[in-house]
Amino acid sequence: MTDNPENRGHRPDPPRVWTYTLPGGHRVMAGKTDVDNDRLSLKVAGPNDWWFHVRGMPGSHVVLVTAGGQTPDRSTLNQAAAVAAYHSKARTGGIVAVSGTLARHVSKPRGAKPGTVQIRKERVFKVRPALPEPA
Template structure:
C-alpha cells in the first residue's frame, strides 16, 4: 500500500579529503551528488570548484569561521576538482572557483548543471592531497 509520500533520497556519496591546516574538501561522485553538495550541503561561505568546459565533480572547500583559506589551499582544492574530472590526465587545467553563495541551478536544468557568478580561474595540475581519505 503506497502512502503517496515519495521515498527519501539516499544521502549523497562524496569523496572527502583533508588539506594541510585541517581544511576539508568534499567532491561529488554523480550528477545527483553534485547537485546535493553544491545546492544543499554547501554553506554560503564555502568555496566551490569545477573544471572549466569539461565534465567533472563539483568540489567544495568547507569554510572555517573567521579564517580565509590561503591561495595555496584554494589551489589544492582546485587540484582535487581537476583530478575528479575528464581532464585528470590533461596537464595544467583551468578550474573555476567561487564562493558557494554564487552557485545557482537554472530552472529545469538537468542534475549537475549549475550557473556561477564572480568566478576566479585557477590553473592547476590534477592531484589529490597526500593524506587523503577518498576512495
C-alpha cells in the same frame, strides 16, 4: 491534492562524496554523480564555502569547507582546485583551468538537468590535477 504518506518526513539522501583533508585541516568534498553534485553544491555547501569545477568539461563539483567563515589562503584554494581537476575528464591534461567561487554564487537554472549549475564571480585557478597527500 492528496498527501502522499511516502513523502511525509522524507529527506533526500545525503550526497555520495569523496572526502579529503588538506594541510591545515581543511575538508574538501567531491561529488560522485550528477545528482550528488547537485546535493553537494546546493544543499550541503554553506554560503562561505568555496565551490570548484574544471572548466569546459565533465567533472565533479568540489566544495572546500571553510571553518568559521575564515578565508582560505591561496595554497589551500589551489589544492582544492587540484582536487576538482583530478575528479574530471582533464585528470591527465597537465595544467588545467578550474573555476572557483563562493558557494553562495552557485545556482541551478530552472529546469536544468542534474549536475548543471551557473556561477557568478568566477575566479580561475590553473593547477595540475592532484589529490592531497594522505595524513
